[in-house]
Amino acid sequence: MAVAELGVVVLDCPDPIALSRFYRAVLGGTIERDDEGTDWVDLELPGGQALAFQSAPGYVPPEWPDADRSQQFHLDLNVPDLDAAEEAVLRLGAKPLDTEDRSRSFRVYADPAGHPFCLCAC
Structure with missing residues (x-):
């Protein structure tokens, strides 16, 4: 239980x-x-x-990937089309962190406050 x-x-x-x-x-x-x-x-x-x-006064965003300023956790967001979702989140202010390998089923970004999140093909 x-x-x-x-x-x-x-x-x-x-x-x-x-x-x-x-x-x-x-x-x-x-x-x-x-x-x-x-x-x-x-x-x-x-x-x-x-x-x-x-x-959070004094907020310091995580650095990805950096053990000294660890991300602690991240959000995985499932999307039907990685390219279309990437275009949308970049337009909204996300920053690419690890998007070079286009053969993977996920790409890593930071939201406007610096929290890492992944767009994952579903």
């Missing part, structure tokens, strides 16, 4: 509203802010999942 159930994945970032808008453009969903301002933003995704964004 499980001890807990995953509630939400939370990304620390300098600007929760901006980063939630990036991921809304990539994943869809609805942005919901807390009543106190802009320190916490939820992105309610289609299908009932959620991704949250929390303001």
